[in-house]
Amino acid sequence: MPTLTQKAFKPGSTCPPPPGPGKLRLYSMRFCPYAQRTRLFLAAKEIEYETVNIGVLSEKPAWFLEKNPLGKVPVLEKDGNIIYESLACNEYLDGIYPDKCITPSDPLEKAQQSMVLALWDAKVIGFYYKLILTKAKEEWPAVAKQLVDGMQVMENALTQPFFSGDKVGALDYNLWPWFERFSMLKDRGVELPKEKFPKITAWMEHMLEQPEVKTCYFPPEVQEQFGKSWMAGSPDYDIGLEE
Ligand SMILES: N[C@@H](CCC(=O)N[C@@H](CS)C(=O)NCC(=O)O)C(=O)O
Known part of the structure; x- marks a missing residue:
């Protein structure tokens, strides 16, 4: 899966240039369950996308608030359009990539x-x-x-x-x-x-x-490690990533 960056963007960072024509970008946080909803859709539909991770539970980059005034992930960006809110993101994905539609039509x-x-x-x-x-x-x-x-x-x-x-x-x-x-x-x-x-x-x-669940999965010990850092007030967004 193409990844622009794994490490979380933090305050003081520069907004990466927008994705090229026809390319899809997901603003995410590796441990966010709402973003995982969208990652599961993307994986199940086998859609190519790039990821920009944001340190969203602590102070966040000012430029991210220009993408989503709510300051939350997930956010999708494609051809100058911005979509936020996980359920809206997922319905949008089914709308623009109708193959393997997941949202019920009934x-x-x-x-x-x-x-x-x-x-x-x-x-x-x-x-x-x-x-x-x-x-x-x-x-x-x-x-x-x-x-x-x-x-x-x-x-x-x-x-x-x-x-x-x-x-x-x-x-x-x-x-x-x-x-x-x-x-x-x-x-x-x-x-x-x-x-x-x-x-x-x-x-x-x-x-x-389910293969898509496996693709987006973190084992309990990693979820717990993140949970502890968050509960302690300093979420560690980059657990397991190389320096
Ligand atoms: N209703 C939103 C909730 C998303 C959400 O709360 N994401 C969390 C991370 S798990 C977030 O970005 N929090 C940042 C904040 O609340 O400032 C959705 O469905 O996308």
Whole structure:
């Protein structure tokens, strides 16, 4: 996969020149689950692109805010157009590269996928970040319980082998990145035992077999190393990269 740079751009850096005509660029952060949604789409669709990694969780380069005023990754850039927000990025990719379309074309299926993502946003994701960012240990058990209760809602929503149906699809890619990171929360009281989460356990096993998931994967120890650096207030974006 062509990569413009792996090391994260930081404040004081210069914006790299725009990608050439017809070329696609992804502004990313190696450990960002939202950017991973888009990387999974790119890998599944076998689209060529270049990557510019940004140190986005700490002070960020001023030029990046000109790309996305929200200051968040993922961002796509192609032929002078800028797209931000992971779900918008993924739909845009399916729109401009219609081969291997991942977004459902059936309106009902599309609505159902959006509803499950809304459950995820309401019942899980806030507690996930609250647990990571809360320093007061005495608050962890209550937040961990809310998170596990939310995961039960997701277990109930998983009625087929994949969240998207018989085969892996958009909803699976849009949910997977946080599951890859769940071991980061073990120390804070969150586990997903097979007895309580049989469908999610089986789904995770299927997901880990998908080539695009393997392409975008970091093992738990690396996710945990990044998680610790972030929780300690100094995210290490460049773990594992050569000096
Ligand atoms: N709603 C956005 C969320 C993206 C997001 O929060 N990305 C994080 C990195 S994982 C980020 O860039 N954070 C920087 C910030 O919040 O300033 C999406 O779906 O793309």
